[in-house]
Amino acid sequence: MTDAILQARGLSKTFAGFSAVSNIDLDVERGSIHALIGPNGAGKTTVFNLLTRFITPSAGSIVYDGTDITRAKPTDIANRGMVRSFQISAIFPHLSVLDNVRVALQRHLGLSYHFWRSNKVLDSTNERAMALLKEVGLAEFAGTTAVELAYGRKRALEIATTLALDPKLMLLDEPTQGMSAEDVGKVTALIRQVAADRTILMVEHNLKVVSTLADKITVLNRGEILAEGPYAQVSKDPAVMEAYMGSAEVAHG
Template sequence: MSDMADYILETHDLTKEFKGFVAVNRVNLKVRRGSIHALIGPNGAGKTTCFNLLTKFLTPTTGRIVYDGIDITRETSAHIARRGVIRSFQISAVFPHLTVLENVRVALQRQLGTSFHFWRPERSLDALNDRAMELLAAVDLDKYAGLTAVELSYGRKRALEIATTLAMEPKLMLLDEPTQGMGLEDVDRIKQLIKRVAADRTVLMVEHNMSVVASPADTITVLARGATLAEGPYAEVSKNPAVIEAYMGSANVELKGAH
């Protein structure tokens, strides 16, 4: 397998400036196909801006983004979604007054391209139920299928969001701080869930807390002040003095309980 085929996503000197402020500075990222890759850093490190560049919510000032061997630097977010790059958001994005099953059916319907066929009878969606229940089972929500989404705990809403993201059949699944605002029990559940759904796809996740990515991530890229500070497996990155300094000691506390 060629080097290019090994990586599903690459950036080349990716840079974003805002009125003279360099938010992302010549970042070279390589996301290996079939892996879980974490992009982390303290607040203000540039990771969210970098993520927005990768998902085409922002356009880079300079540099290139290559996905699956194709330069997507100037493509829109809708174009790259059709290529299989699907993003879930930092804030839960589910339909609160639809049932859990209906939320997943809507996502499956979008995949079928019938989203705007409002004249179709609702029973025409019943064919999607089996696949929707498979996806709910994958995220341990099958027993909540009949509940409205608003009744779910915060952690389970995030699991539902992952199910709807999976319904779009991503080749590259981008998760934006998937555990933000969760208690420890929910964090553990989502970490296990990410490992499970990554079995046959690539996951790139943004996180600020290194302890969250310690077990699921194969590779961790640490950003600080918009540039790559360190990259490698958790065992290596977590001992890097520059990384510990960037976290101003807070990483040290988090890392002790991360195993």
């Protein structure tokens, strides 16, 4: 028996007769880092969109933390603690780093859109906001305007704003995309750190990152599950090697 925080059964999505995702069964175990990988067009982002209800499944069911969320609204899912971080950095570029986290905390505390509230009320979030910035290594940049951050630090800020929503399950969409090797290393370490008491489901193209972080990997190809298991197992799977057009890419990322 496994303790799955997220389960999908028979998850499918058809667009105008085209099957983008077909009959996906997925178990994300509580406290684990689970990676979705696959070549371009494999259906990874579609699966993410289905799980977070940004698109509606054509068939199948989704259960999160014991509750059927197949027909739930994305906001309701987020309020239950299943929070998605987007592939394109979703921060307010012209607010300070601290204010970005304060805005996220206001939303979590039910103060959303109350920008007219007194500074005294909003300052109540400062201690928690600074603690989150310290957790992701951005405390010294609290007063910096977000647009001025280096790319890797912007992604760290995005993780901080996600953490502000107090997630039980974080869904990370290509968290290291477009990063330098140095930034990839920093964000990989950050993901490992924040996963200490949370569950993470991530779509990631960088197989070195996946091999370093993931407890379990689900390989998608053409909208179906091709293989599943730990990295050492799936990286040697002949079908996975073929899907990636060469074993070197799988074995070494």
